[in-house]
Amino acid sequence: MSDVTYIDAIHAALDEAMERDPDVFLYGQDIGKFGGAFKATKGLQEKYPGRVLDAPISEDAMAGVAIGAAIEGARPVLEMQFADFSSVAFNQIINQAATHYYRTGVPVPLTMRLPSGGTPGSGPFHSQSMEAIYAHYPGLVVVTPATVADAHSMLLDSIAMDDPVIYCEHKFLYRWLKSKDLSGDRLPIGQARITRPGKHATVVTYSAMVHEAVRAAEMLYKDGGWEIEVVDLRSVKPLDTDTIIASVARTGRLLALGEAFPWGGVTAEVVSRVCADGFHLLDAPPVRLNSKDTPIPYHPKLWSSHRPTPESIAEELRKLLDY
Numbered sequence: 001m002s003d004v005t006y007i008d009a010i011h012a013a014l015d016e017a018m019e020r021d022p023d024v025f026l027y028g029q030d031i032g033k034f035g036g037a038f039k040a041t042k043g044l045q046e047k048y049p050g051r052v053l054d055a056p057i058s059e060d061a062m063a064g065v066a067i068g069a070a071i072e073g074a075r076p077v078l079e080m081q082f083a084d085f086s087s088v089a090f091n092q093i094i095n096q097a098a099t100h101y102y103r104t105g106v107p108v109p110l111t112m113r114l115p116s117g118g119t120p121g122s123g124p125f126h127s128q129s130m131e132a133i134y135a136h137y138p139g140l141v142v143v144t145p146a147t148v149a150d151a152h153s154m155l156l157d158s159i160a161m162d163d164p165v166i167y168c169e170h171k172f173l174y175r176w177l178k179s180k181d182l183s184g185d186r187l188p189i190g191q192a193r194i195t196r197p198g199k200h201a202t203v204v205t206y207s208a209m210v211h212e213a214v215r216a217a218e219m220l221y222k223d224g225g226w227e228i229e230v231v232d233l234r235s236v237k238p239l240d241t242d243t244i245i246a247s248v249a250r251t252g253r254l255l256a257l258g259e260a261f262p263w264g265g266v267t268a269e270v271v272s273r274v275c276a277d278g279f280h281l282l283d284a285p286p287v288r289l290n291s292k293d294t295p296i297p298y299h300p301k302l303w304s305s306h307r308p309t310p311e312s313i314a315e316e317l318r319k320l321l322d323y
Contacts (some may be wrong), residue, residue, distance in 0.1 A: 003178035013155035025051040028079030063089035070110040083114035097164040098139035107162035116168040120300035127296040129260035135237035142237040146210040149184025170208040192240035198229030201253035206233040216313035252283035262290035284323035
């Protein structure tokens with residue numbers, strides 16, 4: 001059996017969800033015969049006639065149709081070609097999908113797939129990480145799978161939920177990240193995972209940055225025997241504060257790491273919660289590391305210096321360990 005990629009896992013989850021539940025349908029631009037911009041839906045239109053629907057180039061209209069279908073009892077999975085473009089549908093997502101159950105008691109079981117994060121050469125309009133924006137609003141669940149197994153199980157769990165879910169899948173992981181199969185320790189949405197245990201410092205992160213943090217931790221272990229604990233949040237709304245605090249209690253040091261812009265992001269929320277609930281556990285001031293607070297550059301070399309890398313993560317960890 002060949003290795004299963006991250007995008008394979010997403011495809012498999014969509015296939016399984018549609019096979020299990022006739023109320024599940026897919027909607028998005030070019031997802032039918034073309035199979036989607038990243039081929040996540042390749043072959044599914046032929047397998048499920050009438051349930052894989054091509055959408056117009058209007059994210060606002062797409063979201064409105066999907067929300068309306070969800071209100072009427074369907075379980076739409078809406079694919080945005082890039083997470084960045086979901087901003088066009090912002091009103092529909094935050095003022096309709098997020099609030100509808102609160103206002104009416106009628107659920108909106110919508111899953112919105114957002115191909116997120118940067119890849120070399122993608123530039124400022126195709127590389128953004130939108131998770132913190134949507135996590136700001138009550139009523140939305142925001143998930144950020146970092147592994148092949150989580151990409152599969154968390155998409156199935158998202159589709160099964162009665163709440164609207166923003167499913168942030170990282171484009172850089174699509175074909176780079178591979179696994180022997182789709183199995184793994186299946187955790188519920190809202191529970192973080194200790195990806196790498198340690199005792200000298202904690203890195204709290206999510207999505208593609210989990211792998212960069214592990215690389216940085218391996219560098220520090222080889223350099224000086226430092227044992228860095230890496231916590232994969234898996235979802236940023238809900239946020240598993242208990243696992244974060246428990247890790248900081250073991251290590252006494254915190255680096256909150258994310259690919260998104262720094263201002264008002266997930267890393268700021270992590271640091272805030274640790275300072276509020278675990279200040280007495282800290283042996284050093286907590287540190288944040290994000291991409292730079294500028295639009296995302298096109299050039300691959302500029303892009304690689306714009307986002308955190310194993311080297312820049314290791315550098316921040318050394319400062320934290322030396323405090």
